Amino acid sequence: MxxxxxxxxxxxxxxxxxxxxxxxxxxxxxxxxxxxxxxxxxxxxxxxxxxxxxxxxxxxxxxxxxxxxxxxxxxxxxxxxxxxxxxxxxxxxxxxxxxxxxxxxxxxxxxxxxxxxxxxxxxxxxxxxxxxxxxxxxxxxxxxxxxxxxxxxxxxxxxxxxxxISDGGHEGYLRNFPADYVRPAGTGVWVPPLVGQSNTKIPMHPTWGQNRTFAPRNSRLPLPKPLVYSTDTSSQYYQQYKEVFDRKKSLSPTDQAIVMWWGDDPTETCSPPGHSYNLATIAIRNSNVDLVKACETYARVGMAVADAFICCWKTKFTYMVERPSSFIHTTISPDKNKKPWLPFFLEPPFPSFYSGHAVQSAATATVLTELYGDAFSFTDNTHTNRAPYTYYSEEMILVKSASAQQPYYYPSLTTHTLPYEVRHYRSFWEAALECANSRLMGGIHTRHDNEVGLSEGKKIGQNINALRWH
Structure with a gap:
């Protein structure tokens, strides 16, 4: 930074x-x-x-x-x-x-x-x-x-x-991946990714959803329901996972840049909460607010994001819904002779439903909109000083040779570089919607994950706004 x-x-x-x-x-x-x-x-x-x-x-x-x-x-x-x-x-x-x-x-x-x-x-x-x-x-x-x-x-x-100290998350860094956690098994249940942000086979902070929320109302929100598991190609479950599979094929450089901008990998960045805290800073710096409103902004955003992760983790570890990659491997593209399908963005080490990015972005958008209005234009500069992201794509090249009896294929690697360039938004909700959609484009969440996350985040932010600040 x-x-x-x-x-x-x-x-x-x-x-x-x-x-x-x-x-x-x-x-x-x-x-x-x-x-x-x-x-x-x-x-x-x-x-x-x-x-x-x-x-x-x-x-x-x-x-x-x-x-x-x-x-x-x-x-x-x-x-x-x-x-x-x-x-x-x-x-x-x-x-x-x-x-x-x-x-x-x-x-x-x-x-x-x-x-x-x-x-x-x-x-x-x-x-x-x-x-x-x-x-x-x-x-x-x-x-x-x-x-x-x-x-x-x-x-x-x-x-x-x-x-x-008494909230359940004290010194949480000592138990990011608790060794005594027993991962449940079953159809449609989360499994560790083949390649991900972490090499561990244990999910991150499986008991975080038991922590105390800041706003008591947020601890009483009912859990939303995931989609019903089905391998029927006409089912909503199958079609949503198939959408993730197909979307990767059409990613443009602009789509990829959006995915990486909102990726916020905690091993490399300030993570999604830090990104949201910086959006609060941007709102404050772009406004002529006094000290107390500036501090109120940080309090609302901070507590909304904290409660969003608690509510989200409670849901994630209640249902343990699989990530798109595992359903794609077992059902949509199970051919063992092909290279396994991988998402564009590295998969995080915890269950899918619902999206943490979506819920915390929506909670942030809800409180910032309450404070600064629904048409607040701003430029997000969170990652402007990060080095460009470099990745490689593989394609099979058909070779026809006079010396060979028949054509053959050989793999070719292409290097791609994505710069981190500032992004412009006309409202906080426009940013939240883009953040949520980036997770589908990144290949790690379904549309249902994102839509539920956005809906729950709005409720969480509204409960923070409902505190008697004035």
């Missing part, structure tokens, strides 16, 4: 500028929030054992913490913590005392981000950013205000972190 690193370096250079010119404002309140979001995405990208499940949980708590550290600076906004847990209470500012909310946010984000990613042993950039911001503002304020503000932010972060 060169963009994030560049902004971090810019912040440090501005600190030195401030020392020379003490009265000069360095960061706006909005920029302070987005700078911490950039740092979060950077840490997620570089974290070992990165998973979309653990990443979604992280941005849920970080967004909530950001909001709760500044909410009392606004007469219009309200704390939402008691709507999430009626037994949890957070510190409140002392009446009549002065607080500098930017420093509260700074201290809170630094504490919580380090707590969530201490296992990486690469939290030095977090300390550096916290100190840079502290020095930026502390030089202009009464030391007692600085201390009071930072202690308040840390106190909020500590309480939220303590609450997080």
């Amino acid at each position: 060169k963009r994030s690193i560049g902004q971090f370096c810019l912040l440090l250079s501005l600190v030195y500028t401030l020392k020379a010119q003490p009265t000069q404002a360095v960061l706006t309140s909005q920029q302070l929030a987005t700078t911490w979001a950039d740092m979060t995405v950077r840490i997620m990208t570089k974290a070992p054992k990165n998973t979309p499940t653990y990443g979604s949980r992280a941005i849920g708590y970080l967004g909530l913490c950001m909001y709760e550290t500044v909410v009392y600076s606004s007469k219009r906004h309200k704390s939402v913590i008691r709507l999430l847990s009626d037994t949890l209470s957070l510190p409140k500012p002392v009446s009549g005392q002065t607080y500098y909310w930017e420093l509260a946010l700074n201290a809170g984000q630094a504490y919580l981000l380090k707590a969530l990613y201490a296992y990486t042993e690469k939290t030095g950039p977090i300390d550096s950013l916290e100190m840079a911001i502290h020095q930026t503002y502390a030089a202009q304020l009464d030391p007692s205000i600085v201390d009071r503000s930072e202690q308040f932010g840390k106190a909020i972060a500590k309480k939220i972190y303590q609450w997080s």
Whole structure:
């Protein structure tokens, strides 16, 4: 993430500028929030054992913490913590005392981000950013205000972190693929891919769906139903898997670029939750919003995405629906003499129904549309600094030779390169729909997976919006 690193370096250079010119404002309140979001995405990208499940949980708590550290600076906004847990209470500012909310946010984000990613042993950039911001503002304020503000932010972060320990996902990176998990067997049941994002035969975080949601209503959503398994060529099940099989044959370079843009492989990127968190940053930067609305944006997006993954994983591991590749291998194209069919995008290590990309993108679109409108045009720059994606395709070339008794075929490999170029959207929902469709084009989800994911994500986002924010 060169963009994030560049902004971090810019912040440090501005600190030195401030020392020379003490009265000069360095960061706006909005920029302070987005700078911490950039740092979060950077840490997620570089974290070992990165998973979309653990990443979604992280941005849920970080967004909530950001909001709760500044909410009392606004007469219009309200704390939402008691709507999430009626037994949890957070510190409140002392009446009549002065607080500098930017420093509260700074201290809170630094504490919580380090707590969530201490296992990486690469939290030095977090300390550096916290100190840079502290020095930026502390030089202009009464030391007692600085201390009071930072202690308040840390106190909020500590309480939220303590609450997080009991949610079922604490230290989830220690059990990405639990060795004691017994994979069920049966017709139409998920099996590990022949070639995928992981070599493990164990699915990722099979108990994640048992975790506590942020919005209690999201834990009570009924489970949607998968399609009924059938090998009948006229059945909806067969036709949907056949659509995936056929769609790969007609992928254009534009289709492939869309697949890779939304791929968000957690072994190489900030994963889908980080992508959504960056969309929140883009919305904030493109709008003239104050500090509290910026933090509200991160809180809504973070908690919506976190709940989306919990609800999605509950469904995935209730039904254990197979991926398109396994049905194609056994039913649509079972010829053992042919090279096995593989999706264009590497298959992730967990069941198919329903799409995690679709549900979290729809949840994100729902909350961002509520905050910024349904005709918000923007440019997604999440992957602009990634190296081009190179892949190879194989085709059989017919050779006719005078020396040979009959024509023969030999394999030929063609190299393809796909650059990561910014993508433009007229609304958040346009982006969500493209993200969902990319999974069908990538060969790893059916249309039903995507449509249900989009529908469930909208419900999840609406439940986050329904919290009494104002």
